[in-house]
Amino acid sequence: MKGRAAALDGNALSAEVAGLSKAGVKDLRERWKRLYGSEASGHIGRSILIGAIAYRLQERALGGLKPSAQRILDRVCYGREEIGQEGIAKRRVSPGTVLIREWQGVRHRVVVLDNDVTYRGRRYKSLSEVARAITGARWSGPLFFGLKGRAKEVANG
Numbered sequence: 001m002k003g004r005a006a007a008l009d010g011n012a013l014s015a016e017v018a019g020l021s022k023a024g025v026k027d028l029r030e031r032w033k034r035l036y037g038s039e040a041s042g043h044i045g046r047s048i049l050i051g052a053i054a055y056r057l058q059e060r061a062l063g064g065l066k067p068s069a070q071r072i073l074d075r076v077c078y079g080r081e082e083i084g085q086e087g088i089a090k091r092r093v094s095p096g097t098v099l100i101r102e103w104q105g106v107r108h109r110v111v112v113l114d115n116d117v118t119y120r121g122r123r124y125k126s127l128s129e130v131a132r133a134i135t136g137a138r139w140s141g142p143l144f145f146g147l148k149g150r151a152k153e154v155a156n157g
Contacts, residue, residue, distance in 0.1 A: 013061050017054045028053060035060075099127075099145045103134050110145065 020028070028049040032040040035056045040049060065073070093099070097112040110130055111118045119130045127141025135144070142148035 013057065017057055020050045020053055023050075025049070093147065099147075101134070101145050108134050 020031075023031070025046050028046065029040050031053050032049055035053060040052075044052075064070070093112045095112055095114050099110045099112065101108050101110075108119065108130075110127065113123075116123050116125050117127060117130060118124070119133065124130045124133070127145055127147075128139060129141070131139035131141045131144035140148060
């Protein structure tokens with residue numbers, strides 16, 4: 001397992017990552033030190049060592065996280081566990097946007113206008129009205145059409 005991951009091609013990287021499962025704990029701890037520049041905590045078990053080393057090898061060869069994902073992780077690490085809406089761009093729809101939602105095997109198409117929406121040739125004041133017309137139940141229109149709940153998705157992966 002010598003050499004730098006950045007210089008590896010895809011097959012060599014795959015082989016190196018796969019080979020980690022055959023390495024002993026002592027070798028894994030040495031590898032950790034070379035890759036991370038510090039000793040691994042004695043509380044870190046073999047499976048975590050393998051996962052972290054594999055991640056670092058892939059990160060060096062293929063690139064790291066997107067800056068937006070890194071910012072979210074930094075917030076969590078620095079005590080801001082709640083991911084606020086201000087940190088995640090809201091999904092906004094512009095006039096002319098077409099929203100499509102399949103419900104019980106039927107595809108429903110809504111066109112967003114300046115101050116309302118159209119569905120099946122009729123104008124509605126809100127997406128919630130359309131969602132109710134489709135389902136017969138009270139729904140959040142933005143949730144029904146996939147425009148809401150993004151913060152929770154990001155936080156939960």
